[in-house]
Amino acid sequence: MERISLDFFARDTLTVARELLGMCLCRNIDGFTLKARITETEAYIGRMDKACHAYGGKRTPRTETLFAQAGTVYIYLIYGMYHCLNFVTEQLDEPAAVLIRGIEPLTENDRELFARYRFGRSYAELSSYQKKNFLNGPGKICKALSLTKEQNGILLNGDTLFLEPLPQIPSEIKVGTRIGIDYAEEAVNFPWRFYI
DNA sequence: TTCAGGATGTACT
DNA sequence: GTACATCCTGAAC
Secondary structure, eight states: OOOOGGGGGGOOHHHHHHHHHTTTTEEEETTEEEEEEEEEEEETTTTTOTTSSTTGGOOOOOOGGGGSSBBEEEEEETTTTTEEEEOOSSSSTTOOEEEEEEEEEHHHHHHHHHHHHHHSSSSGGSOOOHHHHHSSSSSHHHHHHHGGGGGTTTTTTSSEEEEEESSOOOSEEEEEEOOOTSSSSGGGGGGEEEEO
């Protein structure tokens, strides 16, 4: 299967956020390749977005990754215990990224592996609540993919984490406002959340 | 099914 | 010291 190249990310962030929907996210670890379809994304664009960590071009040790080349992985710790996975977009030195908020396993085998990494148990042993809310949040995704800030700064053209196209294009893309950014004033209402 | 509250560590003021 | 691109639990309905 062909891989998505870094060029894909060196474009308008909203376009990338939309086109990521339905793509296959692949993670190599422990001799396995975990695969999942991307179902929910959010765009963060530093130039005009108060919800973005690098709003107004703010450079700090943490936000430095957002200024890196397109296709760089940006992972940060949130609320002291969860990690969030982002893909850097736009040109070098233009701070912007797409947050991955939702995925779903491609196969039953993937589903089983995700359950192991996230809960340390088999999928069949999960509660109905856990099954219903399996991978619908950024913190859950990083746990299930065994990603931490150790992977911050890696590129999506390597073997650790990469993307593959899927044969079918999503039939309907829904749009909404982003989650968990109530502090961001006017940016609260930007329709920069995409899901299928 | 919804809701409030707490866990937890780091970046930044 | 404060805030945070979250998630889980337990109680009330």
